[in-house]
Amino acid sequence: MRTPAVAVLSALTLVALAACAPPAAPPPASSSPSASPPGLLKQTEDQIARTSASLRRLDDMPLYEMTYHGAYNAEAPLTDEELARRGDGWACSLFHRPGEFGRNFDWDPNPAMVIHSDPPDGYASLSVADVSYLFPPGAKPDLNAAQDRRRLAHAVLTPFDGMNEKGLAVGLAQAPDAELPARTPGRAVVSGVRIIRLMLDRAATVPEAIELMRRYDLDFTGGPQLHYLIADREGRSAVVEYADGRMNVIDDRYLTNITMTGADRATKLTDRRYRLLAEGAGTDAMKLLERVAQYHTRWSIVYDQESLTAEIVTAQRWKRVRDLRLSTGG
Template identity: 85%
Template sequence: MRTPAVAVLSALTLAASVACAPAVAPPTPSSAAPRGLLRQTEDQIARTAASLRRLDDMPLYEMTYHGGYDAEAPLTDAELARKDTGWACSLFHRPGEFGRNFDWDPNPAMVVHARPPDGYASLSLADVSYLFPTGARPDLSAAQDRRRLAHAVLTPFDGMNEKGLAVGLAQTPDAQLPAPTPGRPTVSGVRIIRLMLDRAATVPEAIDLMRRYDLDFTGGPQLHYLIADRAGRSAVVEFGDGRMNVIDDRYLTNITMSGADRAAKLADRRYRLLAEGGDTDAMELLRRVAQHHTRWSIVYDLEDLTAKIVTAQRWERVHDLRLSAGG
């Protein structure tokens, strides 16, 4: 899936790897980086570059993004080439926990730590293949690849922010988006997640934010979303009959949720396993609904702002992550 409005970050001279915010003006030290979708000074570029590391051989990468970015502008090949100077999926929410399997092609992924200048700190996961030509693999020794990887801050497929809000997407069999509203910004199916992580502290705030944007699923699968917060609220958002539908639920797979009764939902094997999971350990529950193409399985702790992630179904190998609210 290559969404045309997938988000972007500014030029990196790095050394070392799948949404209400206005464009953010960079600070004004003398050595500001060239303007693009990323708004970074040279110092912020260097700090972002220094944070890039490879966590495992899926490959799974990690970075801490420093600086601002234009959360509304589309990500283009021209932006990614700027010189220096279907998803399947299973998601669930229960008090204090948000879990998801990302089931898709065997692509590299990245853990992204972000603290936007005017938004909430967040921890998110991105499929970084969408930042590169088809079939290309990131090379951390290449400056241009490191610069491209920084744009992962704009392409979250799931994530959690410092307020305990969590969001994840999944493919839906069908979606009919509302007609565009004149004057309303249009963003991609992943960029809306970045905007929610940056700007929303609760499920109601996230839903209200989504209503202020037109979404564009061109170039990729149709999507729906599970949103949850620290207070225990959750909702599924999907689009049908030309409107945005908000459904009271805490489980999400790849079935159409709008208009579906409980029996229809439970007829889906993965939905049923999630709904009947009871007190099953969260990662074990994700293991039960994993598919042959599950790329990552992550459990976000909405209370202590940590996460555990397993890549490529290597259940014995768990990475511990922590959201840092520091600059």
């Protein structure tokens, strides 16, 4: 079943999305692409996915059933700290192939927004933002409140992924670790999401987007370390990642949550989601996102770089597809 895009409100399109709120600090770096954070449970990413997929409710007592995959520490105490340990962070999956840019965004359920923007000095764009950035923790936006409507307007500055009228598409994912370059005196400092807004507004191609990123210092304070997949209408794509104190540009069209700098193809393919994306060339784009979805996938979107439209699914409701269209003149 398809549902039409909802009406524009103050140049913003509000949809009933569940989004991903960033953790207060980045999780510990993994020692390998498939390693999990330290803790009592010793599981690879594939084992985590298999364990999560096995969970089911047997009756209303309630009685549950689960098959655990992986190792664990049978001697260490089970503490409140261990039980409160978060699962995967922004464990996103992104891919590009000619004319299509797809991504899953995975984290906690929070309100999100689809934004239409057509700035007077930049390109029109369509993007998705997590609006939990704009409100105190736990707050729920009230569209009848003037102050909340004003807060929501700021979502235009915090896109997590998007596409502009030139067909340039950009998305972010959590990186295991990053080492940003030293600050350049006099250079503007922007956040990890604000740089996406700048690319959507000012870049038409991958080379232009990369050159724009070189003109800014990034700041990941208060959130996870990030890397980016950028793709254009001409079929070019690149991953931008920060390591060893420099900005690294990697020729690739798939991005998950492994360190890309210095990794050869064999190393990348040890990551389950990267491997599924790389092997899914002939698969329908939304079906491919369904294949790499995780229990905490909140939205899945496919941008069509030729028609400047998009399809979005929220909270893994795969039969409920919303059609979106980039609009200009707003």
